[in-house]
Amino acid sequence: MYRTHTCxxxxxxxxxxxxxxxxxxxxxxxxxxxxFVDLRxxxxxxxxxxxxxxxxxxxxxxxxxxxxxxISTEGVVAVRSNKNSxxxxxxxxxxxxxxxxxxxxxxxxxTIEKETDGGDELRMKYRYLDLRRVEVRKNLELRHRMAIExxxxxxxxxxxxxxxxxxxxxxxxxxxxxxxxxxMNAGQFYALPQSxxxxxxxxxxxxxDRYFQIVxxxxxxxxxxxxxxxxxxxxxxxxxxxxxxxxxxxxxxxxHLFKSIKGVEIKEKYxxxxxxxxxxxxxxxxxxxxxxxxxxxxxEIATGKxxxxxxxxxxxxxxxxEGCAEYSRKQLDELTDFVKKPQMGAxxxxxxxxxxxxSFKSSVDKFYSFEELQKWADAMGxxxxxxxxxxxxxxxxxxxxxxxxxxxxxxxxxxxxxxxFKPLWVVDFPLLEWDEETARYHAMHHPFTSPYExxxxxxxxxxxxxxxxxxxxxxxxxxxxxxxxxxHNEGLQQQMFDNLGFTREEAAKQFGFLMGAFRYGAPPHGxxxxxxxxxxxxxxxxxxIRDTIAFPKNNAGRDVMIxxxxxxSQDQLDExxxxxxxxxxxx
RNA sequence: GGUCUGGUAGUUCAGUUGGUUAGAAUGCCGGCCUGUCACGCCGGAGGUCGCGAGUUCGAGUCUCGUCCAGACCGCCA
Numbered sequence: 001m002y003r004t005h006t007c008x009x010x011x012x013x014x015x016x017x018x019x020x021x022x023x024x025x026x027x028x029x030x031x032x033x034x035x036f037v038d039l040r041x042x043x044x045x046x047x048x049x050x051x052x053x054x055x056x057x058x059x060x061x062x063x064x065x066x067x068x069x070x071i072s073t074e075g076v077v078a079v080r081s082n083k084n085s086x087x088x089x090x091x092x093x094x095x096x097x098x099x100x101x102x103x104x105x106x107x108x109x110x111t112i113e114k115e116t117d118g119g120d121e122l123r124m125k126y127r128y129l130d131l132r133r134v135e136v137r138k139n140l141e142l143r144h145r146m147a148i149e150x151x152x153x154x155x156x157x158x159x160x161x162x163x164x165x166x167x168x169x170x171x172x173x174x175x176x177x178x179x180x181x182x183x184m185n186a187g188q189f190y191a192l193p194q195s196x197x198x199x200x201x202x203x204x205x206x207x208x209d210r211y212f213q214i215v216x217x218x219x220x221x222x223x224x225x226x227x228x229x230x231x232x233x234x235x236x237x238x239x240x241x242x243x244x245x246x247x248x249x250x251x252x253x254x255x256h257l258f259k260s261i262k263g264v265e266i267k268e269k270y271x272x273x274x275x276x277x278x279x280x281x282x283x284x285x286x287x288x289x290x291x292x293x294x295x296x297x298x299x300e301i302a303t304g305k306x307x308x309x310x311x312x313x314x315x316x317x318x319x320x321x322e323g324c325a326e327y328s329r330k331q332l333d334e335l336t337d338f339v340k341k342p343q344m345g346a347x348x349x350x351x352x353x354x355x356x357x358x359s360f361k362s363s364v365d366k367f368y369s370f371e372e373l374q375k376w377a378d379a380m381g382x383x384x385x386x387x388x389x390x391x392x393x394x395x396x397x398x399x400x401x402x403x404x405x406x407x408x409x410x411x412x413x414x415x416x417x418x419x420x421f422k423p424l425w426v427v428d429f430p431l432l433e434w435d436e437e438t439a440r441y442h443a444m445h446h447p448f449t450s451p452y453e454x455x456x457x458x459x460x461x462x463x464x465x466x467x468x469x470x471x472x473x474x475x476x477x478x479x480x481x482x483x484x485x486x487x488h489n490e491g492l493q494q495q496m497f498d499n500l501g502f503t504r505e506e507a508a509k510q511f512g513f514l515m516g517a518f519r520y521g522a523p524p525h526g527x528x529x530x531x532x533x534x535x536x537x538x539x540x541x542x543x544x545i546r547d548t549i550a551f552p553k554n555n556a557g558r559d560v561m562i563x564x565x566x567x568x569s570q571d572q573l574d575e576x577x578x579x580x581x582x583x584x585x586x587x
Numbered sequence: 588g589g590u591c592u593g594g595u596a597g598u599u600c601a602g603u604u605g606g607u608u609a610g611a612a613u614g615c616c617g618g619c620c621u622g623u624c625a626c627g628c629c630g631g632a633g634g635u636c637g638c639g640a641g642u643u644c645g646a647g648u649c650u651c652g653u654c655c656a657g658a659c660c661g662c663c664a
Contacts, residue, residue, distance in 0.1 A: 033621030047624070067614095082622050090624085107615065110598060113625090117598050117613065121656055174664030194664080221663045222588095342590050343660040433664090446664045555657060 002072050002102075008044025012091045014077045021046060021094065022072040022102070024132065025065045026112070035062045036093075039073065042137065047080070047093040048073060058096065068105035068112065068129075074098050127551055127561045139547050143536045146261055147214055150234055153256045157249065159210040159236065164199035166192060166216070171510050173447055173500075176220040178229070181576040192218035195529055197446060198514050200237040201486055204525040205517045212236040214532060225544040226478075226534055229557050234481070234535075237527030243469050243485055246526050247272070247425055250481070254423060254473065261539055264421055270473075274428040283317075283403025285429070288477025289422040291415035293319050293406050295399070296380045298390060307367035309348070315398045318350075318390035320380040321409050325353040325387050338408055339391060339401045346401040352376060352388040362388075407477065416476070418541045423475045431455075431468035432499065440501045445470045447496055448514075449484040450526075459499060473530070480535050483528030490518040 002022040010019065023041035037048040050059040065071065075096040084090030110118025112132050123130040130136050151161065170177045170191035177191035193199075195217050203211045213235045220229060238246060251270055258264040271289075278287050281294045299316045310316050327335075332351055339346035352362035352373055360373040368376075380388055389409075391402045410416050431451045432441040441463055443449060451459075455466045470484035487493045493515055497507035508515070536548040546552040553559055573580065 027624085029623050029626055031621055031623060031626075032619070034623080035621095036623050036626090038624070045624095049622085052621075080622085082624080084624055086624085107597075111614070115625095119599070119656090122598075171664095175662085197664090219663060222661085224663085225658075227663070341659085345660085443664050449664090556655090560656095 006043035007039050007041040007046040008088055010046060010077055010089050010092055010094075012079065015079055015092065017077045018074070019077055019094065020072065020074045021048075023070070024105075024112075025067055025069045025071060027067065028062065028065050030063050035059055037062060037065060039071070039094075040132075044088055046089045047084075048075070048096050048099075049078075049093050050096055054095075055097075058098070062096070062099070065101075066105060066107065068108050069101055070103040070105070071099050071101050073100075121554075121560070124552070124554060125560050131550065136547055139536065139540045139542065140550055142261070142540050143532075143548055146257060146536055146539065147532075149257055149260045150212075150214065150253065153253055154210075154212045154236070157210070157252070159212040160208055161213055162203060162208065162211055163213065164193070164196040164215070168193050168199075169510070173443065178218045178220045181578055183575050183577075186577040194219050195233060196235050197448065198511070200235060200527060201448065201514065201522075201525065202517055204237055204239045204488075205520065205522045207239075207523075209239045210237075211527075223553065223555055223557055225546070226537070228533065228545060228549065228553055230553075231545070232532040234530040234532050235527075236483075236529065237525060239523040239525045241485075241524070241526055243427070243471065243526065246483065246485070246528060247471060250473065250528055250530075251423075254475075254480075257535075257539075258421060262421070266421065266423065271424045272427050272471075273424055275426055275430065276428070278426050279399065283399040283406065285426055286472065286474045286477055286479045287424070287426075288407060288410065288416065289424055290417065290420050290476055291410050291413075293321060293409060293415075295319060295402055295406070298376060298379065301372075301375050301379060302368075302390070305367055305372060307364055309350075310392050313392035313394075313398070315395040316390065316392040317398070317402055318376070318380060318388050319402065319406050319409065320377075320382045321387040321389060321413070322383075323385050323387075324409075324413075325355055325385050327351075327353070327387055335389065335405065335408070339405055344401045344404055345397045346391050347393055349405075350390040350392070352390070354382050354384055354386045354388065356384045358384050421475055423473060423480075426472045426474055427470070428452075428467045429470040429472075430464060431466040431470075432463050434464060442500055443496075444468065445482065445484050447500055447511075448486045448493070450487045450492070451496075459495070463499060469526070471528070473528070475538060478534055478538055479531070480538065481528050481530030483526065485524070485526035488518060488522040488524050490515050493518060 001020060004020045007021055007023045021039055023039045026038035026040040026045055028035060028037040033052045035050040037050070038045050039048055050062040052059045073094065073096050075094040077092050078095050080091060080093050108129050109126055110116050110122055110129070112129055114133065114135055116123065116130075116133060118130070131140075155161070167180060167190035170179055170189060175194050177194065180190040180192065182188045182190060196213060196215060200211050215233055215235050216230055217233050218230050221227070223229065236250070238249065247270075255266055258266055273287070275285055278285050280297070281287065283295050295317045296319070297317050302316050303310050332349070336349040338344065339349050350363050352360055354360060354377050360370060360377075362368065362373060376388060382388055389405060391398050391405070430444050431449060433444040435442050445468055449468045449470050451466050451468055458466045468484060470482065472482040473480045487496060494507065497511070533545040533548050537543070537545045540548060542548065551559065551561065558565065
């Protein structure tokens with residue numbers, strides 16, 4: 001037997017008990033006459049004591065224990081004379097009577113402590129060591145608890161978890177697929193699912209009524225801090241529902257998680273904000289509503305006064321930053337540089353300081369009188385002491401830049417408290433999006449999304465205006481999930497494919513199975529999918545989803561620990577009927 | 588595909604205008620130490636300054652290329 005207890009559970013009530021513990025040597029402190037060893041496992045840290053007076057030989061051998069040695073030890077629980085209130089077992093220690101080294105360890109390349117000295121790259125390469133750290137482990141524990149709560153909640157709501165295949169069919173719509181060559185079918189490929197979308201719809205046709213799955217999905221696109229090539233979705237679908245049925249059901253799930261995991265009760269219904277309204281008020285479709293500082297359109301009042309930058313702009317808007325009229329030249333230059341970064345793309349930044357005395361100091365004093373600037377200030381609800389920041393230019397670019405500027409000011413003024421949660425539904429997304437590259441419309445959400453019936457006639461006149469019965473759950477500026485009411489009618493689905501520029505043959509080849517199913521009594525249905533990794537990151541207060549994943553990929557999609565992607569042998573290639581374009585020299 | 592930032596001891600970093608023998612902290616090794624828990628004190632080892640070219644009397648420092656890492660834009664239905 002290796003242990004009677006874990007390293008996290010012994011306390012004052014166990015005094016005098018004879019116990020066995022096993023774990024890793026976190027650290028040893030050799031004081032000469034006695035040696036302390038911190039023994040660590042998943043559950044905590046327990047102090048072992050060795051004393052030269054009691055057992056000199058044992059004490060001397062304990063001095064040789066290196067960091068991360070795995071040992072098993074036997075001894076008696078004793079009250080500490082000097083207690084440590086920082087750890088759960090801090091009131092007791094083990095008077096060791098014997099121990100054995102189960103495995104030695106090389107000196108680890110970084111310290112395995114709460115605050116490690118290791119950088120990201122090293123930690124990823126030795127991820128199995130990094131995972132020993134409490135800071136990383138607690139994220140995975142949180143992830144586990146959330147998964148349990150989700151399963152319990154949805155199961156209680158009659159949702160059935162059903163597994164769908166991972167080897168499926170490639171489709172050109174949407175993200176790039178990861179493909180898997182088929183050995184038994186020369187020249188043919190499976191694709192890994194970007195989501196179980198069509199399968200969950202087929203489950204609705206099959207009458208499962210309420211489905212969910214916590215499921216891996218795959219997209220072969222470039223990575224970001226919040227994007228991994230393989231990621232986990234909470235995928236859900238319901239039958240006989242309209243939009244608000246779905247929103248209510250999953251507001252329930254979200255509220256359950258807030259309460260059971262974060263101890264937060266959100267009493268009010270989540271606001272529903274139209275996509276166009278979100279863009280107008282916040283400049284993006286995932287507004288962070290923890291603070292105001294909304295975008296105010298100044299096109300009407302600020303143009304026609306001879307300031308060509310504004311007069312020639314399609315879009316002129318600003319934000320009012322409370323209490324920042326005192327900003328220095330240097331600070332304003334920083335903000336200007338911020339919006340002029342190539343990724344941001346704004347040409348410049350106009351500022352107006354609304355001084356405490358009621359006067360204005362702006363970068364456009366030449367063009368605007370006091371009265372005119374007063375109009376701006378009034379339009380923006382500014383008060384003396386505030387700073388107005390105004391951008392102008394192309395609508396899309398400028399709106400995005402202003403939205404980023406708003407978030408930057410929110411960060412600077414510390415308006416984005418991580419303990420505060422502001423969820424909302426963004427609804428009424430456009431059904432279609434014009435794609436310059438392919439010069440055609442494509443589905444903004446996916447081609448199975450139902451349009452509003454009253455918008456159907458716009459298909460002919462102005463397809464970009466057709467609204468989808470689609471919705472996103474946004475919490476604190478993070479898109480946590482999204483879904484839609486689906487098309488369940490073959491004719492409409494066919495029309496949708498027509499509008500997306502599919503030929504009948506293409507549509508039949510790629511999605512014939514779905515449209516075929518629609519002929520056999522498909523119920524009205526809709527659903528949603530949540531980014532599980534992102535949700536965990538939000539609750540763990542992490543900026544990156546990487547530390548919510550046990551073994552994540554790096555920026556370039558590599559797993560640096562197992563060193564993959566990697567080449568395969570010629571035999572494997574032959575078996576898969578594959579010929580590489582040119583010999584790969586890289587490993 | 589693009590923009591930006593970084594790469595110096597095991598690790599995290601500093602390194603001035605281009606100038607003698609490249610530093611600190613921590614970790615590691617050795618010694619001392621009986622109540623530590625970031626133990627303390629003394630001593631020691633440890634460097635292809637990512638790699639390759641170039642400029643220069645002289646390059647960690649400047650230039651170009653390249654590789655790696657990270658953030659972002661494009662992309663992500």
